[in-house]
Amino acid sequence: DAMVIQNPRYQVTQFGKPVTLSCSQTLNHNVMYWYQQKSSQAPKLLFHYYDKDFNNEADTPDNFQSRRPNTSFCFLDIRSPGLGDAAMYLCATSRVGTGVSYEQYFGPGTRLTVT
């Protein structure tokens, strides 16, 4: 089945130690998203790639970076994690274009703990 895969599912990092979260997709979608979700809150969009074009949300901290080396993969880098960055990180994909649907497909998420 075509899907969105996130690795790892659980990640523990130390305060200030860089961490990278991974997302891959077999849907061949042209848009990939990273969301941060804290407990009992809605997902908050951090940034998205439309093909190779990177789109950062205005309130996303500089501590968060992303890379998309090809259509299938997208990475979230947290340069110096703080305790407030502990959250679930969700990757999603979408195909955007004329005559196609706009729903987003989500991966299972990576739960990040900062110690």
Add this chain to the structure above:
Amino acid sequence: AQSVTQPDIHITVSEGASLELRCNYSYGATPYLFWYVQSPGQGLQLLLKYFSGDTLVQGIKGFEAEFKRSQSSFNLRKPSVHWSDAAEYFCARGNFNKFYFGSGTKLNVKP
């Protein structure tokens, strides 16, 4: 500004009872509207979507939603709730390549 409002933070229903979760959106043009469900520790799963056409939309797991332009609403319904429906439900509005999520409604199901 575009926004999505889910007025109910928590709802508890008995198993077998009917369910309606409310969603209101702002911004005038015909919206792309979605309902997602999230089980604890999981990603979001699409239940149904509305783009245009028939205002009553059928989804997976026996859910349906009705788009009412006059009320700016897109409420989710299910005639008979199962214990496995306990989860958090998010309404979302799409605008090209961005989504605006409501704050979510957490559904508890009583035996």
